[in-house]
Amino acid sequence: SRKRRISCDPTCASSLPPKKSRKTRTAEDGVQPCPEPDLYPKSDQIVKCVNSAWGCPKAGRYTQLLYHQHICTYVPATTKHNAVKERKEYHVRGYLALKLSSNNSMVTFNNSFLRDLNIQFFFCNLKSGLVVQAFSGWTSNANVKFKLKFTSENAKFTLRGRIDGKKHFIKEFHNETILKYKMCLMCPDPSTLA
Secondary structure, eight states: OOOOOOOOOTTOSSOOOOOTTSOOOOGGGTOOOOOOOOSSOOOOOOEEOTTGGGTOOOEEOHHHHHHHHHHOSOOOOEEEEETTTTEEEEEEEEEEEGGGOOTTOOEEEEOTTHHHHOEEEEEEEETTEEEEEEEESOGGGGGOEEEEEEEOSSOEEEEEEESSOOEEEEOTTTTOSEEEEEEEEEEEOGGGOO
């Protein structure tokens, strides 16, 4: 029978642990064991958020940005033109961390449309439920409609409205910590407006 030569490359990151029946080599044999791979690489280099191209100003070390990038308010939006309904549709998906709203204060959870359409979405986490508000400083956005779907492990809720600054109350999500959302903005085609 041929003996296999076992060597350990210090750069290996995906080596399998030896089986119990095989003899493992130690530092006494002159071979160093493979180091455990870093799940999150340590680096002092400052990097931008992955959503910086969509307007996110956040920057920091990679490990500092992990949680932020998960709940970033500047998530990318996709655009579609619906020729049948003569409107432009913007679609976006993201996460909403309810703990960011404390002391009954309104906090933004989506800034994806801020640069192009001057539209923001806010929320407030109350003991009795969740308050959601769509806001724009442009009066021309009053005819823009939105459809917002929230999902969690225990509940689902769809909210429809206009970008008019009205507050909407949702009581289904008062015991959650993070919500997943899908949003669609429906803007009338400017060429169809008189």
